[in-house]
C-alpha cells in the first residue's frame with residue numbers, strides 16, 4: 241500500500257506556530273523560560289530532520305546529532321520610523337551566518353531579498369514564516385542549498401517588529417557535509433571548519 245505524501249509545509253507551520261504560541265506566554269515570565277523555549281524549538285523542529293534531510297537524502301540522525309546541544313538564539317528586532325528612509329537601512333544587506341533562520345514579521349513590510357539582481361519585498365503574512373538558509377547550512381549541504389542576501393528597509397511612519405530564530409550548532413561542532421553529499425561530480429566546496437571559525441570568518445568578510 242502506498243504511503244500518503246507528507247504535507248511538509250503544514251507540518252512545519254503547525255509545529256512552529258504551536259511552539260511560538262507557547263513561547264509568547266513564557267517569554268514574558270523570565271529569561272530562563274525563554275531559553276528553555278529556544279531549546280524546545282530547536283529540538284522539535286521536525287523540518288530539520290525531515291524536510292531538509294529528506295530533500296538531501298541525508299540520514300535523519302545526521303542533523304539530530306549535529307544540532308544536539310545547539311547554541312540557537314532568538315532575536316526581537318525593533319525598527320523605529322525613520323525621518324529619511326532613503327538614506328539608511330533597518331538592517332543592511334547580509335547573509336545569516338547561522339544554519340537556518342525562521343522569521344516572523346509583523347504587518348509592516350520591510351524585509352527584502354535579492355533575486356536575480358533585484359530586491360524583492362517579502363510581503364508580511366501573519367500565517368507564514370520566512371525560512372532562510374545560512375552559511376553553516378550551505379557548507380553542511382555541500383552547497384546544495386544556497387544562502388540568500390537580504391536586508392530590511394525602514395519607513396517614515398510605522399514601527400516595524402520582527403521575531404527571528406537562528407538555529408546554530410554548539411561551539412564544539414565542526415561543519416562538514418555528510419559523505420552522501422560528496423562524490424567526484426560534487427567535490428567538497430569547503431574544508432572542515434569549526435563553527436566558531438566559520439562565524440568569525442563570515443563576520444569579517
Ligand SMILES: O=C(O)CCC(=O)C(=O)O
Pocket residue numbers: 315317331336343345350351390391392401402404
Ligand atoms: O527583520 C527582518 O525582517 C529581518 C532581520 C534579519 O535579517 C536578521 O535579524 O538577521
Ligand SMILES: [Fe+2]
Pocket residue numbers: 334335336341390
Ligand atoms: Fe538576517
